[in-house]
Amino acid sequence: MSAIEGVVTAQHHAEEHEHHHEAQNFWQKYIFCEDHKVIAKQYLISGIIWAVIGISMSVVFRIQLGLPESNLSWLKPILGGWISESGKLDPNFYLALVTMHGTIMVFFVLTAGLSGTFSNFLIPLQIGARDMASGFMNMLSYWFFFVASVIMFISLFLQTGPAAGGWVIYPPLSALPQAHMGSGMGMTLWLVSMALFIVSQLLGGINYITTVINLRTRGMSFDRLPLTIWSFLITAILGLISFPVLFSSVLLLIFDRHFGTSFYLSDIYINGEALPNVGGSPILFQHLFWFLGHPEVYIVLLPGLGITSEVIATNSRKPIFGYRAMIASMLGIAFLAFIVWAHHMFVTGMNPFLGSVFMFLTLIIAVPSAVKGFNYITTLWKGNIVFTPGMLFSIGLVSLFVSGGLTGIILGNSALDIQLHDTYFVVAHFHLVMGAASAFGLFAGVYHWFPKMFGRMMNTTLGQIHFWFTFIGIYLIFIPMHYVGIAGFPRRYYQFTSYDFTHKYMDMNMFISVAAILSFLAQFIFLWNFFYSIFKGKRAPQNPWRSNTLEWTTPIHPGHGNWEGQIPAVYRWSYDYSKPGAKEDFIPQNIPYSQTLESNFPHENELIAAEKAIESQNFNDQFNASH
Amino acid sequence: MSILIAIVALVFVVLTGIVISRLQNVLKSINKSDSPDAEPSGNKVNGAMFLVILVTGAVAITWSYLHAREFFLPEASSVHGRRTDDLFWFSMGILTIPFILVNFLIFFFAWKYQHKPNHRASFYPDNHRLELIWTIVPAIVMALLVFTGWKAWSDITSDAPRDSEVIEITGKQFNWIVRYSGVSDNKLGNYNFKLIDAQNEVGIDLSDENSFDDFTNPSEMHIPVNRPVLLRIRARDVLHSVFIPHMRVKMDAVPGMPTKFWFVADKSTADMRAELNNPKFDYEIACTEVCGQGHFSMKLRLIVEDEASYKKWCAEQATFLQTYPEYLAKVPENLKAKAMKYVPAEAVTPADSSSTSAGGAGTSTSLR
Numbered sequence: 004m005s006a007i008e009g010v011v012t013a014q015h016h017a018e019e020h021e022h023h024h025e026a027q028n029f030w031q032k033y034i035f036c037e038d039h040k041v042i043a044k045q046y047l048i049s050g051i052i053w054a055v056i057g058i059s060m061s062v063v064f065r066i067q068l069g070l071p072e073s074n075l076s077w078l079k080p081i082l083g084g085w086i087s088e089s090g091k092l093d094p095n096f097y098l099a100l101v102t103m104h105g106t107i108m109v110f111f112v113l114t115a116g117l118s119g120t121f122s123n124f125l126i127p128l129q130i131g132a133r134d135m136a137s138g139f140m141n142m143l144s145y146w147f148f149f150v151a152s153v154i155m156f157i158s159l160f161l162q163t164g165p166a167a168g169g170w171v172i173y174p175p176l177s178a179l180p181q182a183h184m185g186s187g188m189g190m191t192l193w194l195v196s197m198a199l200f201i202v203s204q205l206l207g208g209i210n211y212i213t214t215v216i217n218l219r220t221r222g223m224s225f226d227r228l229p230l231t232i233w234s235f236l237i238t239a240i241l242g243l244i245s246f247p248v249l250f251s252s253v254l255l256l257i258f259d260r261h262f263g264t265s266f267y268l269s270d271i272y273i274n275g276e277a278l279p280n281v282g283g284s285p286i287l288f289q290h291l292f293w294f295l296g297h298p299e300v301y302i303v304l305l306p307g308l309g310i311t312s313e314v315i316a317t318n319s320r321k322p323i324f325g326y327r328a329m330i331a332s333m334l335g336i337a338f339l340a341f342i343v344w345a346h347h348m349f350v351t352g353m354n355p356f357l358g359s360v361f362m363f364l365t366l367i368i369a370v371p372s373a374v375k376g377f378n379y380i381t382t383l384w385k386g387n388i389v390f391t392p393g394m395l396f397s398i399g400l401v402s403l404f405v406s407g408g409l410t411g412i413i414l415g416n417s418a419l420d421i422q423l424h425d426t427y428f429v430v431a432h433f434h435l436v437m438g439a440a441s442a443f444g445l446f447a448g449v450y451h452w453f454p455k456m457f458g459r460m461m462n463t464t465l466g467q468i469h470f471w472f473t474f475i476g477i478y479l480i481f482i483p484m485h486y487v488g489i490a491g492f493p494r495r496y497y498q499f500t501s502y503d504f505t506h507k508y509m510d511m512n513m514f515i516s517v518a519a520i521l522s523f524l525a526q527f528i529f530l531w532n533f534f535y536s537i538f539k540g541k542r543a544p545q546n547p548w549r550s551n552t553l554e555w556t557t558p559i560h561p562g563h564g565n566w567e568g569q570i571p572a573v574y575r576w577s578y579d580y581s582k583p584g585a586k587e588d589f590i591p592q593n594i595p596y597s598q599t600l601e602s603n604f605p606h607e608n609e610l611i612a613a614e615k616a617i618e619s620q621n622f623n624d625q626f627n628a629s630h
Numbered sequence: 631m632s633i634l635i636a637i638v639a640l641v642f643v644v645l646t647g648i649v650i651s652r653l654q655n656v657l658k659s660i661n662k663s664d665s666p667d668a669e670p671s672g673n674k675v676n677g678a679m680f681l682v683i684l685v686t687g688a689v690a691i692t693w694s695y696l697h698a699r700e701f702f703l704p705e706a707s708s709v710h711g712r713r714t715d716d717l718f719w720f721s722m723g724i725l726t727i728p729f730i731l732v733n734f735l736i737f738f739f740a741w742k743y744q745h746k747p748n749h750r751a752s753f754y755p756d757n758h759r760l761e762l763i764w765t766i767v768p769a770i771v772m773a774l775l776v777f778t779g780w781k782a783w784s785d786i787t788s789d790a791p792r793d794s795e796v797i798e799i800t801g802k803q804f805n806w807i808v809r810y811s812g813v814s815d816n817k818l819g820n821y822n823f824k825l826i827d828a829q830n831e832v833g834i835d836l837s838d839e840n841s842f843d844d845f846t847n848p849s850e851m852h853i854p855v856n857r858p859v860l861l862r863i864r865a866r867d868v869l870h871s872v873f874i875p876h877m878r879v880k881m882d883a884v885p886g887m888p889t890k891f892w893f894v895a896d897k898s899t900a901d902m903r904a905e906l907n908n909p910k911f912d913y914e915i916a917c918t919e920v921c922g923q924g925h926f927s928m929k930l931r932l933i934v935e936d937e938a939s940y941k942k943w944c945a946e947q948a949t950f951l952q953t954y955p956e957y958l959a960k961v962p963e964n965l966k967a968k969a970m971k972y973v974p975a976e977a978v979t980p981a982d983s984s985s986t987s988a989g990g991a992g993t994s995t996s997l998r
Contacts, residue, residue, distance in 0.1 A: 269886025273867040352889030355787030373768040390676035418782035486698035491875035501927035581751040
């Protein structure tokens with residue numbers, strides 16, 4: 004009984020829905036399911052599996068970089084021929100590893116695993132909808148992602164290895180199979196996989212936007228939406244505008260590779276022959292790629308910031324400070340995200356005047372980001388903070404976001420980028436601000452909404468331990484990496500022995516690698532806690548964090564349609580924590596002002612008159628729809 | 631090194647210790663009630679951890695910076711490089727203030743405002759003046775940084791001075807090839823990627839008379855000190871990027887789209903050897919755009935020397951035509967006499983015999 008059927012046969016269903024559920028077989032219930040909660044879990048589990056693969060890859064190349072003398076023969080059972088007889092990692096496979104680490108973490112973990120999971124899970128629950136606007140498209144979205152995953156996974160096992168031109172796959176390297184072994188079948192599968200991934204993102208994104216606009220429950224006006232929903236909405240819009248551009252760049256690259264076009268190729272002499280291609284421009288690809296690539300940073304980060312807003316407010320027992328400023332800064336960031344892409348290209352030979360323009364626009368982003376940072380801090384101020392694991396990761400996110408964001412001001416400065424471009428300074432910067440910060444958003448979300456997902460609690464103490472190991476580990480890895488970058492070490496180097504200027508910091512690189520390995524091991528605490536708690540965790544109460552948002556008004560195990568009976572109406576914003584005069588330190592969104600006379604502000608008393616009108620609307624209940 | 635490892639190990643051991651003691655506390659408190667005023671699980675310890683991390687983090691970052699700076703690149707050897715370095719450290723200095731401030735506030739507030747029984751948080755949803763302050767202050771700081779950065783950037787990317795020494799550097803998998811304009815005409819000849827072959831690695835177009843005295847070098851680049859050098863940057867196969875760390879120079883090499891970068895090196899290799907007290911010091915050119923298997927070892931030596939020795943070195947180099955006299959065949963008839971000057975006498979006769987046909991082909995393939 005899917006949402007779409009629910010709409011089509013609504014009249015019929017509306018009467019009998021309360022009384023009987025059609026039995027669903029295993030396939031309908033868990034595999035080809037159209038229920039947003041199940042799809043969210045599918046995204047989450049896929050994301051976790053990809054994260055384990057992606058981070059393991061980084062451990063392998065960190066061993067190569069930090070402990071270059073080590074014997075990697077123990078990896079032979081997995082990597083086979085990529086490990087030489089003497090236990091050394093193949094340089095080609097090193098490039099494949101950094102490429103796949105980037106691709107997997109950015110797209111499969113932090114885009115699909117984070118935004119896919121929480122947009123799917125929280126949008127209907129927090130806006131008060133039965134399900135997504137189209138459950139079928141939502142299901143398709145996951146399965147396109149799944150097929151993309153399978154193809155990308157298969158590419159790991161090719162004889163010639165997976166794609167290996169860096170996650171940005173700049174042509175001509177990625178366009179010419181003779182330039183690198185990873186540019187053969189591996190790159191073909193990469194492109195096919197990403198094309199399917201983009202389809203998945205677009206199906207998902209259209210659904211998120213439609214659902215937020217059309218299916219909000221009675222009284223849930225835009226200025227009462229939790230910031231999580233705002234962030235998912237803005238993320239989906241970003242993705243919807245920018246992913247098609249990546250699709251076009253991928254498509255043109257496929258044409259160049261297979262059909263002899265010259266969009267990106269010109270004046271190339273390789274392997275003893277001059278290629279016939281003339282007139283193309285490799286820089287065109289970079290423009291197209293970064294037109295997605297930069298918004299992608301915010302596609303990854305904004306859901307994390309939204310989750311953090313919600314978790315910090317709940318666990319500080321305080322309203323989020325500057326709700327409207329938070330929305331405005333997210334909109335500002337989203338707008339600016341589209342007009343700063345060329346700051347990744349300052350030293351590509353682009354017209355220097357363009358460089359100046361993009362430097363100016365880039366540094367403006369610091370302003371809305373600063374507003375967000377300070378608003379989080381003010382939310383903590385005079386709070387009554389409960390250190391749930393979700394809260395710890397949210398606080399950690401703010402710290403990482405600010406620390407990593409600040410070095411972005413250096414890199415966004417085109418004059419300084421000359422020296423720092425493609426060095427470890429960049430690696431350190433974006434891992435802090437986008438990689439680790441977004442991953443912390445993912446962790447915060449999982450810890451916070453686990454009880455709603457699985458009806459059980461994760462172990463708090465293990466969560467806290469996991470946080471401290473991860474938080475300290477991240478800083479131990481990436482602070483020293485800035486030093487390595489300032490010393491001029493270039494990215495994507497198999498080893499640092501070829502140059503005198505990189506013939507130092509052997510200890511620093513070893514330190515980074517050891518810290519990376521320990522932080523990686525700490526993630527098993529999370530894995531154990533997660534999977535153990537699904538089955539054996541303490542049973543969750545209705546509203547474990549004493550939170551205001553609508554998802555906590557559903558049954559502990561919400562069925563299809565989320566609420567039994569009518570969907571609750573919404574009368575207030577979601578941040579009425581510690582309101583003066585109120586009995587409890589939280590007032591859920593579905594409590595009308597008429598029931599909280601003791602804590603109402605004067606302008607809120609005026610809103611009581613409107614409650615009857617809100618109560619009587621019932622446009623959006625898919626189980627109650629009339630035609 | 632072992633000290634560092636020991637420190638990491640120590641941090642993790644201490645953490646493990648805390649964890650174990652915490653676990654015991656949790657086991658003890660497992661039967662406590664869930665009422666909202668009860669102490670949330672582990673709150674005190676986690677609050678304290680924020681203070682501990684604040685202090686140890688500050689110490690660790692300061693110490694690690696002081697330790698790491700010994701190994702930073704020496705003072706820039708180019709005029710613009712010292713300017714960007716100053717700008718970098720100036721910006722870092724300014725940004726350190728919000729870094730310390732914000733992290734201090736996050737960690738301190740987390741500790742200070744941790745949950746207290748029978749206490750209620752302040753209801754403080756907004757304050758327009760505060761929002762305005764932290765919109766405007768960053769905006770002003772950004773304006774300052776943008777302005778200084780923009781000035782530096784437009785000077786660095788301005789047109790090269792007329793008296794610049796023009797040197798061409800071409801990236802290929804996996805080395806660089808340097809081409810000089812030669813001692814007689816001081817002009818680089820045309821090139822065309824279709825003319826590339828095993829000897830003519832950068833596709834010198836010999837139908838252009840300016841190319842007759844050009845010479846190439848695949849292993850080192852010589853440049854004069856204290857004089858602007860304009861690098862004309864090309865790539866033959868895939869993207870590369872010219873990176874001269876000590877000069878703070880970086881520019882991508884793009885097939886089909888020549889790029890350029892000019893700079894003034896004002897410390898010769900000898901100066902640097904003296905300054906660093908390292909007789910083996912050499913400037914190096916590296917590749918910073920991933921280009922395939924050999925990306926990590928595309929090393930080219932850079933020798934910065936005074937004008938006289940640079941001139942002398944240039945004069946000693948064999949021109950391309952001297953090295954490969956058979957390419958005389960590609961020179962068009964009307965320029966042959968001129969080209970002869972650059973060819974050793976004994977090589978002239980055999981090359982001349984095939985001149986008519988090959989010379990014609992050479993001209994027709996010249997697209998530029």
